[in-house]
Amino acid sequence: MTHPKVGIGVIIRRRDGKILIGKRKGAHAPYYSIPGGHLELGETFEQTAIREAREETGLTIEDPRVLAITNNLRTYREEGKHYVSVVLLAEHQGEEPLNLEPDKCEGWIWVDPSALPQPHFDASEQSVASYLAGTHYLPAADA
Template sequence: MPTLRAEPKVGIGVIVIRKDGKILIGKRKGSHAPYWSIPGGHLDLGESFEQAAIREIYEETGLIIKNPQVIAITNNLKTFKEENKHYISVCLQAQHQGDTEENREPDKCEGWIWVDPTELPQPHFEASEQSIACYLQKVCYIPQQE
């Protein structure tokens, strides 16, 4: 069993939206496998949420996004219970023309697809699923039921 951290880590997730309303998701390998998820990663020290979103999208997909906006915060307690990793995730959204993405981290992701956000493939990563639910409901946070 992994060692428990004394504090949560900060994750960044980005809902990249194409003109037709579809969003970009990938199937994870390694960390958080076998879940589907929006692109994202960790917030680096001294980095703004927007800088992290731009960096993560480029590192993972090769896409260049502009003006990402924070839309949601998730407290990932299911992941904590399953993996002993507690993350607070900041979700941003950005528009993109789409169809030019590449899998720049094949060791971490099987590949990217554009999907209707109301028809997510399963299993889906908790932070991503919560973030997309916030996006669809136009709320910044959804309390978790115990």
């Protein structure tokens, strides 16, 4: 890896305020994380969030909006992969997600964002911290 790549994360929030979290396996195991993936050439941030949510969970989200940006240095130190992630927030009506990528995820759960399951993936943890703080960016405490 010679330069950072762009990741997209999406905080999917239900009416009751809970957000969707999955337990990763394979890449980024054993961490919990919000849905997300790579920004593909020619895609908008919103298109990527909609695509990733549908591919991973079967959920259709509408009108995702950019919430925050994260610089994922803990993942760089641990895995040698440096990503900058754009995080979007989307409201959802609350039907249950499907696990459409069982090779990548053990399953999805709705959780209180102030009580994230651990261990938690760097980009996802920073994303939710920014969401809870009402800010677009939080400098890494351990940078």
